[in-house]
Amino acid sequence: MTLSKEEYVEQVFFFKAFRERLLDGFSTQDVLRGMQSELLNSTKLPLAVSFMLAEVRLSGKMSLAMKRLQHYFAPFQTYVMQEAEREEGRFDILIALQILENGARYLSQDPSPQGVFFYEFETICRNRLGYDRGLDAISRDPIFNEDWQYWINVVLRRQIGFVDIGKLVYVRSKHYQLKEDETPQPVLFGEQEGRIARAAQGRDPLFFFSALTRHLKYPQVARSHRTEEREDPAITELRRKIELLENRIQLIHEELKGGVNLERFYVTPNN
Secondary structure, eight states, rough: OOOHHHHHHHOOOOOOOOHHHHHOOOOHHHHHHHHHTTTTTSSHHHHHHHHHHHHHHHHOOOOHHHOOOOSSSSSHHHHHHHHHOOOOOOHHHHHHHHHHHHHHHHHHHHOOHHHHHHHHHHHHHHTTHHHHHHHHHHHOOTTTTTHHHIIIIIIIIHBBBTTTTHHHHHTTBTTTOOOTTTOOOOOOOOOHHHHHHHHHEEEEEEHHHHHHHHHHHHOOOOOOOOOOOOOOOHHHHHHHHHHHHHHHHHHHHHHHOOOOOGGGGGOOOOO
């Protein structure tokens, strides 16, 4: 379910203050403990924070509490925090909190399914959070109806990486002109999104997202300003070989246990 404007306003304050206090050197437990008395009691957020504090004391992870509070935190919010708390991940929790802050701010205004989709999809693209689990989390956002869920989970999931995102958006927009032999599909995007998508085909998807932000005032995805050093080509090659070895070891283990499961290598043909 979607929350009231008041709830999202408090979430904006919570995520912003959380990030700022971590920068000041406070621990997660100290931040959560202090926030309990600052948040409006007329909202449900103080109860959620209390639950998160208890979970952090137990497991050290806020995302586990957020996952259990599915009636309050959207699946995508939980997914962002899960990725930030992954021990082997490189996703900075400060960036994650800013992403959650900007997303809550947009939801506290006059959000549209299109704006929510582009913001969340750009987040997983820009921060390399993984399409499979990321798209699943996006599709379960309560702002999306069945048409949206099918498009995200089936159409987009199957074709992302093979078909330009601009084209996928364009053919589901009001700007698209159906051909005589085409079957009409549910329209998900407006005239402006379709026009921008058509103009952005064949270009870097990040340029497409940037144009949407400029022209339609969709929320901007937070990004790290640190300059990442280019990895040594020898290290890149070593990583690739390690991944191949891990895959081979997994196949050997499966063979020893009774046979290799080939179903995961099958590709479901498009209908």
